[in-house]
Structures are given as C-alpha cells and as structure tokens.
Amino acid sequence: MSRPDRYVGIDNDIHGGMTTIGKIIRDARVFELIEETQTCEGWNLAGIDALLDKVNKEWDKYGCLVSNLPPELFERHQKIHGKAMEQARDAGWSGETETGDEE
Secondary structure, three states: OOOOOEOOOHHHOHHHHOOHHHHHHHHHHHOOOOOOOOOOOOOEHHHHHHHHHHHHHHHHOOOOOHHHOOHHHHHHHHHHHHHHHHHHHHOOOOOHHHHHHHO
16 A cells, blocks of 8 residues: 555544644644644645644744743643644544553
C-alpha cells in the first residue's frame, strides 16, 4: 500500500485529529500561523514540514513549555487543545494510543 502524498486534513485524520500532524496544526493555530479554520486538507508533506519549522520556532521562544506562554497564548492554547480533546473523545479517542507503550 502506498503512502498518500497529501494530508487528509485534521477533521478527517485518525483518532479525531490526535496525531502528530494534528498537534502541529493545533499549535500553528495557537501561534496564529494559520487560521483556526484551516484544516490543511490537501497539503503536501513539505507544506506540513514547513509549518512544523515555524511552530518549533515559536515554541523555542517559550522554552517549549505551555506554562511559559504569555496569558493570551496560554488561554488560546487551552481553548484550542481542550476543544480538540473533547471532540476526539466524543469520536472515540481515549489517549491510549499515545500511552499504550508505557505499560
């Protein structure tokens, strides 16, 4: 089976978008690198990688810690990621995929 060369979009991603690419997109929304409505559907992997570089540069400013974000960014982070977790749980995601190797 060949790998797709285009991203399906965060709304169509597995685990309710709780994937590595989904996190990149949510963080890009937090830092206003993309609009909150941007799903990145149809983007090629080079575009996602370029977005990741931008996201990482933003996180570097805050030591890669949510607790170091200024109040406005912290609130936006909580809102965006909290809503995504709620929607993913409603879609059947439990977080076990990410923690299953810790048993």
